[in-house]
Amino acid sequence: MSPETNTMPDQEKPTMSVLTFPLARIPAWAVLERRLFDAVEEAWRVFDARFCDADGRVLRTPEFDSRDGVDDLYEPFFNWPTFYALGGSDEILASAKRHWEGVTAQLTEGGMLTDEYENGYDWFHQGESLIFLYALCAADPDDAAFAERARRFAQLYTDPSHGNWDPELNIIRAPHNGSLGPLPGLGPQWQAYRADQPEMRKYGLPLDSLPGIRSWDDLADEENARRMGQEMQRRAAGDVAVNLAATTLAVNRWLYDGDEATARWVIGYIDGWRRRAADNDGLIPDNVAPDGRVGGLHDGAWHGGHYGWTWPHGLETIGMATVIAAINHAIVSGSTDALDLARASLDAPMSHAASGPVEESGFSLAGGWSERYGEYADRPGMLVPHRYGRDGWFDYGPPRLDLPLWLWWFSRDESDLARLRTLLDGLPHDPAEVIAFRDKAEAGHEAAWVSFLLGEAPDYPVHALEMALGQVARRVALMTDADVDPRTVHLHFWQRVNPVVTEVLSHLVSGAPQILYNGGLPLTALRYRDEDRHRPGLPADVAALVTRLGDGEVDVELVNLSQIATRRVRVIASSFALQRITAVRSEGVAHGTYPGRSEAYASPRDPSITRSSEVSDGTVVVELPPAHAARLTLTVEPETVRPHHDGRADAPATKE
Incomplete structure (x- = not known):
């Protein structure tokens, strides 16, 4: 941009016109971002052809000898609809739906599903299964079949006749629950x-x-x-805290139809756990006996429940469930008070923090963290206790960053940012460094992204995209290995080689963390619509980069890499209409002389101006000429209508 900057007088501001500027230099991040879209499009087709039948099933029919395994067949596709919503092809959405249908039929034949839903298992694993469904619903809300499924599945919990929920005690009746109701024991x-x-x-x-x-x-x-x-x-009876993830199933249904009984169930069920936490000095207990008493099956102890504070993962599961539930409560109620439930679950272990290398910690999950930290695994960093048992806090390991990140991302509260900064300071490496690794949740690069948003890692977009392209290349190499027999691979093989990459694209394009893997909704700070193709996502050749997330403002850059085609993109604030854009400030040139005279050695340097406009319909349409870009500061405010899946024919009700 030219160093000269002017501001237009108010009387000269058009009602709605976004400035753009020609690109004298094509930004590397934009080129890499579009290359990543292309690479994923190539790679998912390899997966589809090599590991799946024409009807969407994975090639090998696994044998099930326990209640475990449903999640493993859905997980390889969990982020395919998200990729479509970011701007992926129509074909990947169609393929994702085909895989959901095929895997569902496969699991039904294996005796694991009834009426398309899991017979019954814990919500740590059910949540992993269902993020695929939630992403499909968000990507194409007009698909009536998935809307009907969303309603039917939610009723398994909100309708007492199905047996999972006890309305008098306000508890889910068992740790293992599902389409067959509360199941006895653990199998x-x-x-x-x-x-x-x-x-x-x-x-x-x-x-x-x-x-x-x-x-x-x-x-x-x-x-x-x-x-x-x-x-x-x-x-294994009565309620456990990890069951809080079931509230996403209900919220997903509510986003379609605004059903008041469903909203009351979400708020009421979570509030029941909030009251139990209040009676336990703010920290959520992990078990409720069938008679409604905390600790009733554990000699009065507030800990010891299945997938609770004591076993097997502690903070990993309790933290995830409370963050998911707190955000769900806020979406439905419009109040952020329930976020305190999640804050306490993170702060209690942090108050006992120590320091040491993860390789010497004895942490039960040290193996995954050693791979994540790579060469830094032998350096000291913050360790927090993940579990609580008869002798107090134990099992010290690195704290997860995704949970406190989601709290700050949703609240934009300074206290949540302060907690996040404390954790960043406790890393054994520079938070700005992008370490090359990928797990099945396709997450873990939160530190570098947050550092970028805070202005402390300017190279994050390029380095992260370089890494993501490397991830896709490695997955393709694993898939095409001649020694791999898709009919005899391990049950987890497919999720390990899923080549669809969305973490970095979610950061850069949507301004959002990677989805909470054990049952979160696919939330975004921004989303887009291709105005010429009338579908979600970025148009062809267009790259997006969210550079700042403020309290009430979002900064984003849009780049059109095409040298011949003008692209039109609509910018929308947030998934599910949680917010609306009320004003836009753009930076660019008004009447430029680009491309200038052919005999000139350099592009013309037209003076830069800024323009501010009010936004009447809550969205902004940006027209990008060939090889042009736009820099926007969007003012966002809470929506005046209830949150909803975008795309429904009927308008949502206005908030009271």
Whole structure:
């Protein structure tokens, strides 16, 4: 841009006209972003052809001998609809729907689903299964079949006749629940819990208060193993905190039709857990007996429930469930008060923080963190206890950044940002560094992205896109390995090689963290619509970069890389109409002389101006001539209508 900047007088401002400027230099991030779109389009077709049948099933029909496994077949496709919504092809959305239908039929034949829904399992895993469904609903809300499924699935919990929810005690009746109602115990595989399970040893005892069983090696005794299994089955009753993720199923339905009973259920169920937390000094307990008493099956202890504070993951599961539920409550109620439920779940472990290398921590999940930290795994960093048992806090490991990031992203509260900064300061490496790795959630680069938003990592877009392209290339190499037999691979193989990359695109294009993997909604700060093709996402050749997320403002840059075609894109504030754009300030040239005279050595340097306009309909249409860009500051405010899936024919009701 030219260093000269003028501001137009108010009387000269048009009602709605966004300034653009010609590109004397094509930004590298824009080229890489569009290349990433192209690379993913190539790669998902390889996955589709190599690992899936024509009807959408994955090639190998797995054998199920427990309640576990439903999530593993849905997870390889979880972010395909998100890629479409960002600007991916119509074909990937059609393929994603075909895979949902095919996998659902496959799982039904395997005896794992009834009426297209999971028979019953914990909500740590159900949440992983359902983010695929939520993404499909958000990507194409006009698909009547998925809208009907959203309503039917939610009623499994909001309608007491299905048995999952006890309206008198306001509890979900069992840790394992689903289309068959509350299921007894934990299933047949753990009738005895023996020591010969090396993959489970790192998590320790599932119950830490049984007489005569004080260590893992005590489970080598067959009678102890039998007693442990019996107690695990007996205590797997009543409500557990991880069930809070079920509220997303209800919110997803509510976003279609605004059903008041569903809204009351979401708010009421979460408020029940908020009251229990208030009675426990603000920290959410993890178990409620079938009679409604906290600790009723655990000798009065507020900890010890299935997928709770004590076993197996603690903060990983409780933190995820409380952040998901708090945001769901805020979406439906319009109040952010419930965010305190999640804040307490993060602050309690942080108050006991220590320092040390993850490789020496003994942390139960150290393996994944060592890969994530790479060469920095042997350097000291912040460690927080993830679990609480009979002897207090234990199992120290690195704190997750996605949970506090989502709190700040949703609230834009300075206290939430301060917590996030504390965690960034505790990393064993420079937060601005983009470390090359990828897990199944396709997340983990929050530190560098936040540093970019705070103005402390200006190279993040380029480095992150370079990394993402490398991720796609490695996944393609794994898929095309001649030694891979798709009919004999491990059940987790497909999710490990899913080549669709959305984390970095979500950061840069949507201004949002990667989805909360155990059951969050696909929220965005901005979304887009191709005005010429009349569909969601960025038009061809257009790249977007959200550069700042403020309290009431969002900065974004748009670049048209085409040298011949003008592109028109509509910019919309947030998914689900949580916010609307009320004003736009743009920077560019008014009447430029580009491209200038052919005999000139350089492009003309027209004076830059800024223009501010009020926005009447809540969105902004930007017309980008060939090789032009726009820099926008968008003023956003809460919407005046209730949150809803965009695309429905009927208008949502105005907020009261």
